[in-house]
């Protein structure tokens with residue numbers, strides 16, 4: 437009997453994975469069945485199919501982006517984030533335009549063709565100032581792509597950034613379930629505004645990144661199903677997913693971290709559903725699990741974002757506790773990343789790595 441039941445569930449799990457791999461979507465309850473089934477054999481099958489689909493689309497190449505954390509000041513008060521404004525213990529810094537350009541200089545020397553400027557929503561780095569910084573980077577490195585990740589800004593600001601030459605914008609939606617969103621954020625923030633920003637960014641022609649934390653407090657399977665539905669609706673070019681990790685001196689300091697296995701499953705599923713998407717192996721996953729980066733690559737992630745920030749500020753950009761920043765995370769240690777990738781049969785691609793439709 438037991439054996440029969442297993443066979444039946446083998447059949448349906450594989451059937452659903454194969455359906456995704458064939459370019460079809462699933463019903464909500466089918467997605468749920470995949471999320472809730474944690475059978476190791478099933479998950480191994482999903483991983484293998486996701487790896488095959490990734491190879492068909494990108495070969496064994498992994499894109500690298502140089503991450504520059506431009507400010508640890510933030511006006512927002514998200515309950516999960518170590519940089520929230522109420523965190524008096526957070527160490528604050530703000531890079532100058534010259535410091536940012538020096539990071540790009542170093543990055544270009546190391547071979548990076550994309551710079552990601554990420555920071556809190558810092559009023560001290562205003563829209564015009566940031567647009568000017570983007571302009572200087574594009575002038576100095578015309579063949580490089582610039583990605584911004586500086587939160588919710590007025591549409592006019594996004595337009596300025598675009599006109600200055602910014603190519604991409606990362607703005608995770610964090611959770612697509614409005615009730616869950618309200619559990620993670622203070623009441624002055626709203627999912628609707630976040631989605632408006634995402635739609636505005638897409639309309640302006642940014643390659644746009646959305647994404648969610650996995651295992652954040654209060655997250656249920658239904659929240660993840662809402663996330664999948666939202667991603668299907670907005671079709672972002674990039675999808676950033678990492679486990680929730682507790683951050684000291686935040687309301688969620690004592691909460692349990694998200695799971696690496698669930699994060700990897702979502703990476704594999706989103707790879708199948710969005711075969712051309714740019715999906716990073718996140719630092720949060722590498723922080724949670726020593727093999728997080730390579731596991732993510734083998735599940736369909738195709739982007740790594742080593743840290744190019746000045747060494748002196750890296751530990752101050754403390755979104756969550758124990759952030760990995762010494763090994764593959766460091767842009768100066770690209771050789772480690774190359775070796776790690778070689779061990780699993782992959783290699784770095786030193787190009788801009790723009791999103792391309794089939």
Ligand code: 5AD
Pocket residue numbers: 516517518607608610648649678679680681682683720755756
């Ligand atoms: N754990 C994991 N990820 C976090 N982020 C913010 N705080 C945490 C945390 N405690 C993620 C958010 C944000 C990105 C920059 O970092 O998804 O969009």
